[in-house]
Amino acid sequence: AGTQQRVLRAINDLNYQPNMAARNLRSARAYAMGLVYDNPNPYYIISAQNGVLSACREAGFGLQIHPCDSSSATLLEELLDLVRHSHLAGLVLAPPMSERAELISALAAHGIPFVRIISAAADPQDGYPCVYVDDRDAAYDITKHLIQLGHQRIGFIWGGTSHRSSSERYLGYESALKDYGLPLDRKLVIPGDYSFDDGFRGARKL
Structure with a gap:
């Protein structure tokens, strides 16, 4: 709406x-x-x-x-x-x-x-x-929610590199980890595209 x-x-x-x-x-x-x-x-x-x-x-x-x-x-x-x-x-x-x-x-x-x-x-x-x-704020809130549930190893799967939303979401994810004192593990950041197949492959890799 x-x-x-x-x-x-x-x-x-x-x-x-x-x-x-x-x-x-x-x-x-x-x-x-x-x-x-x-x-x-x-x-x-x-x-x-x-x-x-x-x-x-x-x-x-x-x-x-x-x-x-x-x-x-x-x-x-x-x-x-x-x-x-x-x-x-x-x-x-x-x-x-x-x-x-x-x-x-x-x-x-x-x-x-x-x-x-x-x-x-x-x-x-x-x-x-x-x-x-506001993709950055949305990604921040999602990451914060997972942290508050007790999760500490939280992965991030990139969308298409030609989309600004991908970098905005990454910045939100990164900021939430920093604000809650969690390290950014580069092994948990997976390249991908805005497709179901890439998301599935990224999740399996994580």
């Missing part, structure tokens, strides 16, 4: 107003937002999709889901084509696209409305609308 309300507020801040007259025209029937993502974890995208879809419906919009390769050299052209060909009113950018400064600047220069989902403790106040998730 929290994600839904934040996305809805961001949509309203961008002054997204459905054109009811245009909706009666064949060329404007697909009036929707686009959710752009590059994350191999299906649980993540389903959760994000549900929140964004609920917010879009409340504002009178449909939603189109578009997976892509965030490292592609032609990503900007791909997104511009998506907006034009699908008659999208704007984009919701999931990480790591939402964290690529050059992509954000280029979309703004082309006049494409967008909202970013980012990992941050607060709104970066950079002039671009966003919904932010």
Whole structure:
């Protein structure tokens, strides 16, 4: 519900107003937002999709889901084509696209409305609308909870290195260990990606 309300507020801040007259025209029937993502974890995208879809419906919009390769050299052209060909009113950018400064600047220069989902403790106040998730604080609280249950050897499995959320979560994990006087054992820090298989392999290694 929290994600839904934040996305809805961001949509309203961008002054997204459905054109009811245009909706009666064949060329404007697909009036929707686009959710752009590059994350191999299906649980993540389903959760994000549900929140964004609920917010879009409340504002009178449909939603189109578009997976892509965030490292592609032609990503900007791909997104511009998506907006034009699908008659999208704007984009919701999931990480790591939402964290690529050059992509954000280029979309703004082309006049494409967008909202970013980012990992941050607060709104970066950079002039671009966003919904932010405090991954560092969340990881701190999770680690603290395990410590308070009596656990001392607590592992950490990294997510994708291209996602800022991975480093933010690691910093939260590290801070909790330090605050509770526990050593950071590098052997308990495992590389991985945002996928079930990597998580399973990392857990077995631990």
